[in-house]
Amino acid sequence: MLIPFFFYHLITLRTHAATILSHAAASPLSFSVKDFGARGNGVHYDTLPIQSTIDACSAAVSTSPHIPSCHVEFPRGKYLTATVHLKSSVILRIHKNATILGGTKIEDYPREQERWYVVLAEDAADVGITGGGEINGQGLKFVKRFEKRKNVMVSWNETGACLGDECRPRLVGFIGCRNVRVWDVNLIEPAYWCLHLVRSQNTSVEDVTIYGNFNSPNNDGIDIEDSNNTFITRCRIDTGDDAICPKSSTGPVYNFTATNSWIRTKSSAIKLGSASWYDFKGFLFDNITIYQSHRGLGFQIRDGGNVSDIKFSNINISTRYYDPLWWGRAEPIYVTTCPRDSTSKEGSISNLQFINITATSENGIFLSGSKHGILSSLKFINVNLTYRRRTRFAGGLFDYRPGCEGLVNHSTAGLMMEHIDGLVVQNVNMRWFEDNSARWNNPLEFRPSTVNNISFLNFHSGFHSGEVATI
Ligand SMILES: *[C@@H]1O[C@H](CO)[C@@H](O)[C@H](O)[C@H]1NC(C)=O
Ligand SMILES: *[C@@H]1O[C@H](CO)[C@@H](O)[C@H](O)[C@H]1NC(C)=O
Ligand SMILES: *[C@@H]1O[C@H](CO)[C@@H](O)[C@H](O)[C@H]1NC(C)=O
Ligand SMILES: *[C@@H]1O[C@H](CO)[C@@H](O)[C@H](O)[C@H]1NC(C)=O
Ligand SMILES: *[C@@H]1O[C@H](CO)[C@@H](O)[C@H](O)[C@H]1NC(C)=O
Ligand SMILES: *[C@@H]1O[C@H](CO)[C@@H](O)[C@H](O)[C@H]1NC(C)=O
Numbered sequence: 001m002l003i004p005f006f007f008y009h010l011i012t013l014r015t016h017a018a019t020i021l022s023h024a025a026a027s028p029l030s031f032s033v034k035d036f037g038a039r040g041n042g043v044h045y046d047t048l049p050i051q052s053t054i055d056a057c058s059a060a061v062s063t064s065p066h067i068p069s070c071h072v073e074f075p076r077g078k079y080l081t082a083t084v085h086l087k088s089s090v091i092l093r094i095h096k097n098a099t100i101l102g103g104t105k106i107e108d109y110p111r112e113q114e115r116w117y118v119v120l121a122e123d124a125a126d127v128g129i130t131g132g133g134e135i136n137g138q139g140l141k142f143v144k145r146f147e148k149r150k151n152v153m154v155s156w157n158e159t160g161a162c163l164g165d166e167c168r169p170r171l172v173g174f175i176g177c178r179n180v181r182v183w184d185v186n187l188i189e190p191a192y193w194c195l196h197l198v199r200s201q202n203t204s205v206e207d208v209t210i211y212g213n214f215n216s217p218n219n220d221g222i223d224i225e226d227s228n229n230t231f232i233t234r235c236r237i238d239t240g241d242d243a244i245c246p247k248s249s250t251g252p253v254y255n256f257t258a259t260n261s262w263i264r265t266k267s268s269a270i271k272l273g274s275a276s277w278y279d280f281k282g283f284l285f286d287n288i289t290i291y292q293s294h295r296g297l298g299f300q301i302r303d304g305g306n307v308s309d310i311k312f313s314n315i316n317i318s319t320r321y322y323d324p325l326w327w328g329r330a331e332p333i334y335v336t337t338c339p340r341d342s343t344s345k346e347g348s349i350s351n352l353q354f355i356n357i358t359a360t361s362e363n364g365i366f367l368s369g370s371k372h373g374i375l376s377s378l379k380f381i382n383v384n385l386t387y388r389r390r391t392r393f394a395g396g397l398f399d400y401r402p403g404c405e406g407l408v409n410h411s412t413a414g415l416m417m418e419h420i421d422g423l424v425v426q427n428v429n430m431r432w433f434e435d436n437s438a439r440w441n442n443p444l445e446f447r448p449s450t451v452n453n454i455s456f457l458n459f460h461s462g463f464h465s466g467e468v469a470t471i
């Protein structure tokens with residue numbers, strides 16, 4: 001019954017496309033999923049109508065070289081769907097009050113776990129998602145047990161497609177794509193990671209709101225994997241797991257910029273790694289607010305990739321402890337490289353700049369290289385640090401995880417340094433709020449034989465009551 005219906009529409013729309021072409025060569029086409037039979041009632045699956053619209057759009061563009069792109073319109077409504085495949089030159093335009101709802105059954109997703117996304121583009125160019133509406137992964141339906149400390153999630157591991165407790169679909173994926181644009185859209189409640197860029201080039205993510213339940217694990221905001229030339233701006237990311245997370249698994253990550261954004265997470269706001277087999281190079285983070293997160297700016301380099309030329313500027317950070325089931329120990333800045341296990345290589349980290357940073361935190365800055373993975377040329381310029389306990393979670397641990405030395409009991413330092421060559425500390429001010437805990441308030445800690453070439457210019461540390469010590 002459905003086939004003749006779509007066939008009919010395809011023919012009329014192709015004719016329509018040809019007509020448009022003869023009149024206005026350069027304007028984009030647009031097709032509505034409603035015209036292809038989508039019901040938008042949130043109950044019936046609209047997979048086939050949505051996919052047919054995308055396919056028709058893609059066909060129309062590829063047969064008409066003068067049409068730059070084709071928009072797939074989602075008018076107001078809720079469109080329940082299995083995985084839909086975005087094609088080259090197609091833009092999904094999800095209108096305000098329109099929602100694409102991801103299916104919650106394993107049959108809704110392709111056989112291969114690496115293709116478990118609600119919206120997936122593979123080897124496509126000039127693709128995008130916009131419109132002011134929403135893509136919703138129905139992540140709460142994947143919660144097996146709501147728990148105050150951390151929700152227990154469904155895992156589709158019994159299929160054999162993957163192992164462990166992280167077998168759930170991601171929300172939006174671009175794999176091997178070029179010229180991707182995601183803008184003015186809300187990405188809500190992913191069951192697993194939210195927006196995933198894989199081996200892609202030239203991606204921009206602008207004015208995007210990402211929201212995931214604060215107690216649900218693995219609902220990362222944006223994961224930038226093995227991808228170059230990525231630009232994120234004016235985003236608001238509020239998630240349980242890592243918010244912005246570059247990773248290198250099969251290739252390096254070059255040229256990544258994130259600006260003008262707001263982040264809250266129960267894990268790391270910005271985290272490089274821990275998958276770090278290849279290099280990370282040429283990153284800029286500017287004008288970002290990090291609010292009550294478990295870790296601010298983090299490097300977890302564990303697999304031999306080298307990191308260089310990374311700049312953070314104009315960043316306000318507040319961090320706090322959450323339940324230790326979550327990664328992070330309230331460090332505003334956390335730069336670590338060490339071998340994950342005895343078979344791992346050690347990557348180095350060089351040329352990092354932290355300029356105009358303000359932080360209020362329950363723990364200190366942790367800078368830890370390793371024997372064959374040195375941190376070199378680090379600069380901290382114009383940095384105001386306020387150390388103040390606000391929760392009752394225990395402090396007093398150095399966190400080398402994942403792998404390496406694990407958790408180590410140790411008193412808290414304002415700035416802990418090991419395996420470093422070249423550090424400039426200029427216009428840095430530490431303010432301490434007194435606390436009964438004895439494991440607190442050691443301004444600087446050096447591991448002397450591993451730290452080389454450090455300069456301090458205008459460094460202050462003191463209790464907030466007014467007394468200020470200077471070195
Ligand atoms: C969206 O829904 C809200 C509340 O139902 C309504 O007030 C608003 O006018 C709708 N907006 C659009 C663009 O339909
Ligand atoms: C499958 O996932 C569940 C969590 O939902 C976990 O408890 C279990 O250990 C996993 N089983 C395997 C074989 O990975
Ligand atoms: C990158 O993508 C944008 C659209 O997202 C496009 O305008 C620009 O030309 C692309 N740049 C390159 C070098 O392809
Ligand atoms: C990113 O750039 C690096 C360096 O030029 C290159 O080796 C890598 O293949 C590029 N990645 C992609 C996905 O194009
Ligand atoms: C990174 O950006 C620089 C400067 O814009 C450019 O020259 C270089 O080709 C880019 N690298 C990659 C791998 O695209
Ligand atoms: C910084 O980002 C905020 C949005 O988070 C924006 O309102 C503000 O204009 C930006 N400031 C600058 C100097 O770009």
Ligand SMILES: *[C@@H]1O[C@H](CO)[C@@H](O)[C@H](O)[C@H]1NC(C)=O
Pocket residue numbers: 287288289314315316358
């Ligand atoms: C950081 O806080 C200062 C002082 O409150 C404010 O002037 C500045 O705009 C803030 N910057 C960001 C990126 O939030």
Ligand SMILES: *[C@@H]1O[C@H](CO)[C@@H](O)[C@H](O)[C@H]1NC(C)=O
Pocket residue numbers: 277278279304305306347348
């Ligand atoms: C990192 O740098 C070291 C030293 O230059 C080099 O031996 C290693 O191959 C580099 N790692 C990668 C992934 O290229």
Ligand SMILES: *[C@@H]1O[C@H](CO)[C@@H](O)[C@H](O)[C@H]1NC(C)=O
Pocket residue numbers: 356357358382383384429
């Ligand atoms: C740090 O505090 C000093 C003194 O209150 C202030 O002048 C300076 O602007 C602050 N810098 C930053 C980056 O917050």
Ligand SMILES: *[C@@H]1O[C@H](CO)[C@@H](O)[C@H](O)[C@H]1NC(C)=O
Pocket residue numbers: 313314355356382
């Ligand atoms: C740091 O802040 C100062 C004062 O607000 C400003 O003049 C300077 O451009 C900022 N530096 C950077 C790298 O943004």
Ligand SMILES: *[C@@H]1O[C@H](CO)[C@@H](O)[C@H](O)[C@H]1NC(C)=O
Pocket residue numbers: 407408409
């Ligand atoms: C830290 O010390 C406490 C008590 O001294 C002990 O209970 C805890 O197991 C230690 N933790 C680690 C990671 O060594």
Ligand SMILES: *[C@@H]1O[C@H](CO)[C@@H](O)[C@H](O)[C@H]1NC(C)=O
Pocket residue numbers: 377378421422423424453
């Ligand atoms: C010390 O570090 C500074 C800044 O990182 C660098 O410019 C300088 O060359 C280093 N000096 C030596 C002797 O390594």
